[in-house]
Amino acid sequence: MxxxxxxxxxxxxxxxLCSPQMxxxxxxxLSHPQDAFCNSxxxxxxxxxxxxxxxxxxxxxxxxxxxxxxxxxxxxxxxxxxxxxxxxxxxxxxxxxxxxxxxxxxxxxxxxxxxxxxxxxxxxxxxRLSLAQKKGFNHRYQLGCNCRIKPCHYLPCFVTSKNECLWTDMLSHFGYPGYQSRQYACIQQKEGYCSWYRGMATRDKTILNATDP
Known part of the structure; x- marks a missing residue:
C-alpha cells in the first residue's frame, strides 16, 4: 500500500488522508451543505x-x-x-x-x-438542489459559518453550546439527505445564538429553537 x-x-x-478511509x-x-460551503x-x-x-x-x-x-x-x-x-x-x-x-x-x-x-x-x-439550498449557497450559508452543526445519530442528543444546531436528519428512516439538509440553514442570531432558519421571514424575526425542526 x-x-x-x-x-x-x-x-x-x-x-x-483527511476525508475518506483507506x-x-x-x-x-455525512456533511450538511452548509458545512460543505463553510469548509471549502x-x-x-x-x-x-x-x-x-x-x-x-x-x-x-x-x-x-x-x-x-x-x-x-x-x-x-x-x-x-x-x-x-x-x-x-x-x-x-x-x-x-x-x-x-x-x-x-x-x-x-x-x-x-x-x-x-x-x-x-x-x-x-x-x-437537484432545493430552492433553500440554492439560496443557502448564494448567501445564507455564509451567515452561519461561525455556527456548528452537530450531527445526531442516536437519541438522546443535546446541544452543548449556544452556537450549535442539532442536525437530526440521520434519525429519519427516510435517510439522507433529509429535511434539514434540504430546507434549513443554521444561522447566527443575536447574542451569538445559532438556530435553524428556513427563510419564511426576515432573519431577525425568525428565531427557532436549536432543536427544531
Missing amino acids: LSAMQHLSSPLLLLL TDSCSCA DIVIRAKVVGKKLLGDRPFGTMRYTVKQMKMYKGFDKVQHVQHIYTYAAESLCGVKFEINKYQYLITGRVYDNKVYTGLCNFNEKWE
Whole structure:
C-alpha cells in the first residue's frame, strides 16, 4: 500500500488522508451543505465541458474542464475556475461528472492555484438542489459559518453550546439527505445564538429553537 501511495500527487493525497478511509472503497462522513460551503475554499456553479486523464489508472488524476457560471466562494483564492482535478478512481474518492449535460454545484480545495474535489466534497447537479439550498449557497450559508452543526445519530442528543444546531436528519428512516439538509440553514442570531432558519421571514424575526425542526 505504501508503494502505491507514493504514486499519488500530494494535494490529492492530502484530501484522501483527511476525508475518506483507506479501504477498497471511498467512505465519507455525512456533511450538511452548509458545512460543505463553510469548509471549502471554492464554491462554484459550472458546466463540465471536457475531461482528460493525467497519469495511469488507478492512481491517475482526472482533469475536468468547466465553464464557470457563478462563483459563490473563493474570490480570494482563484479569480476564475477553468479546471477541476480529482482522482480517476472512485475507490479513491474520485468524483465523476457528465460532460455537456448539466450544471453542477461544485465545492473543493485550492492547492497551487488548482482546484481539487472528490466524493467527500459536496458536488451535485444544480437542478437537484432545493430552492433553500440554492439560496443557502448564494448567501445564507455564509451567515452561519461561525455556527456548528452537530450531527445526531442516536437519541438522546443535546446541544452543548449556544452556537450549535442539532442536525437530526440521520434519525429519519427516510435517510439522507433529509429535511434539514434540504430546507434549513443554521444561522447566527443575536447574542451569538445559532438556530435553524428556513427563510419564511426576515432573519431577525425568525428565531427557532436549536432543536427544531
